[in-house]
Amino acid sequence: MELIISNSSSRPIYEQITEQIKGHILSGRLKAGDPLPSMRALAQDLKISVITTKRAYNDLEAEGFITTVTGKGCYVSATEPSLLRENNLKIAEEHILKAVELAKQSEISLEELQEIVKILYEGE
Numbered sequence: 645m646e647l648i649i650s651n652s653s654s655r656p657i658y659e660q661i662t663e664q665i666k667g668h669i670l671s672g673r674l675k676a677g678d679p680l681p682s683m684r685a686l687a688q689d690l691k692i693s694v695i696t697t698k699r700a701y702n703d704l705e706a707e708g709f710i711t712t713v714t715g716k717g718c719y720v721s722a723t724e725p726s727l728l729r730e731n732n733l734k735i736a737e738e739h740i741l742k743a744v745e746l747a748k749q750s751e752i753s754l755e756e757l758q759e760i761v762k763i764l765y766e767g768e
Contacts, residue, residue: 645674645681649690657692661700669709669720670731676722680710683718707731 647664649657668674681689683697690697701718704710711721740761747757 647686647690649692657690658696658699658703661686661690661697662703665700665704666707666709666731670728674720676720678720680718680720 645665645668647661649660651657653660655663665674665680674680680686680701683694683701687694687697701710701712705712705718708721708727710718712718743757743761746752747754
């Protein structure tokens with residue numbers, strides 16, 4: 645599993661790890677039951693604190709993406725389709741919000757923005 649951490653990003657490192665692992669799970673690169681690197685191994689590979697990897701893994705577990713088996717490690721959970729849909733909906737909303745903000749700044753009308761979305765969605 646390849647993770648790329650940016651020290652110049654405004655996002656905390658644990659969030660970068662969390663989002664990238666979620667991305668691997670949602671894309672199918674990591675499947676239910678796949679083991680994740682140990683917190684120590686990941687911290688060592690990324691040259692970061694174990695506390696940072698622990699925070700990322702805790703967040704992933706709280707959101708239902710991974711499961712920790714005491715003494716054995718962390719594994720990708722069997723994610724429910726509704727969880728995947730909800731997560732993807734949240735991501736889509738964030739992107740749409742950015743597009744709406746840009747449209748308002750650029751004086752692009754709601755109708756123009758809707759037409760753009762419709763064309764992109766339908767693949768014309």
